[in-house]
Amino acid sequence: MSSLTELAPTHIAAEAANTAAQERPDETPVTVIQPARGWQFVDLRELWRCRELLAFLTLRDVKVRYKQTALGAAWAVLQPFATMLVFSMFIGRVAEISAIDVPYPLFAFTGLLPWLLFSSAISSAGQSVVANQSLVTKVYFPRLIIPISAAGASLVDFGVGAGMLAAMMVYFGIGPSVQIVLAPACIVLLMIASTGVGTLLSALTVAYRDFRYVIPFGVQLWMFATPTIYLPVEGFVGPRGQMLLPLNPAYGLIAAFRQSVLGGTVDWYALLVSGAVSILCFIVGALYFRRVERSFADTI
Numbered sequence: 001m002s003s004l005t006e007l008a009p010t011h012i013a014a015e016a017a018n019t020a021a022q023e024r025p026d027e028t029p030v031t032v033i034q035p036a037r038g039w040q041f042v043d044l045r046e047l048w049r050c051r052e053l054l055a056f057l058t059l060r061d062v063k064v065r066y067k068q069t070a071l072g073a074a075w076a077v078l079q080p081f082a083t084m085l086v087f088s089m090f091i092g093r094v095a096e097i098s099a100i101d102v103p104y105p106l107f108a109f110t111g112l113l114p115w116l117l118f119s120s121a122i123s124s125a126g127q128s129v130v131a132n133q134s135l136v137t138k139v140y141f142p143r144l145i146i147p148i149s150a151a152g153a154s155l156v157d158f159g160v161g162a163g164m165l166a167a168m169m170v171y172f173g174i175g176p177s178v179q180i181v182l183a184p185a186c187i188v189l190l191m192i193a194s195t196g197v198g199t200l201l202s203a204l205t206v207a208y209r210d211f212r213y214v215i216p217f218g219v220q221l222w223m224f225a226t227p228t229i230y231l232p233v234e235g236f237v238g239p240r241g242q243m244l245l246p247l248n249p250a251y252g253l254i255a256a257f258r259q260s261v262l263g264g265t266v267d268w269y270a271l272l273v274s275g276a277v278s279i280l281c282f283i284v285g286a287l288y289f290r291r292v293e294r295s296f297a298d299t300i
Helices: 002-006 010-023 044-049 051-065 072-089 104-126 145-152 154-172 178-207 211-224 234-247 249-262 268-299
Strands: none
Touching: 044 051, 051 145, 072 104, 072 154, 104 145, 104 154, 104 178, 104 211, 104 249, 145 154, 145 178, 154 178, 178 211, 178 249, 178 268, 234 249, 234 268, 249 268
């Protein structure tokens, strides 16, 4: 009997081993990794399994951002505060701000704070895949984690800046309105929009390195197309322009954030349209990213 077992062909022995492994319920399951084909959306189950990696990469991006800096996280306050001072000294004196019923420095800071979150998340996510090419080419994990973690690191800066916003509101004697409950929803939608745009740009940057120069230039132009430091002039754009402005996702969300914090009438049309465009941006960015991610290791 033993001699017959020893003389058994190799393929018969392999089949016997596989059968024995299947009969043992305590055997560790085998995961087969295959490249996705066609259009794929976000695999939430896979992202949840890798949630610890997502948290680790986000924490790493935060640490790297302020590594070997003298001021550390204070830069998260200095950047919007210094920008607010510049605009207050020039635009606040020259531009027509009679329609603004709050101090202009507070008005500008309330718009700059969510804008810097939006722009920083896009810039970080757009460069993230190329910056992590050593991980992409060596080990498998859901590639979508890279731009999501890069965008999520910007929330730390926003949290620090929000403390400065609260201090400024106390200084100017302005308390939050009951509409403050809308502020978290605006921030979540801003993160969805910026993550979607950044995810799309990160995939395009892998194939076309020109986008490394397009991203900062485009974000800068985007800022001036968004009323972060001024109110949109209805007479300049016209009624039809007012209807189209919320197609810019940052337009309605930043305006709603400012109105929810400082008080005022919320433009529900702009908020709903910009929110819908934000979700659409994430869907398009995720679909394209999943479509081309299987070629990252070869292209990058």
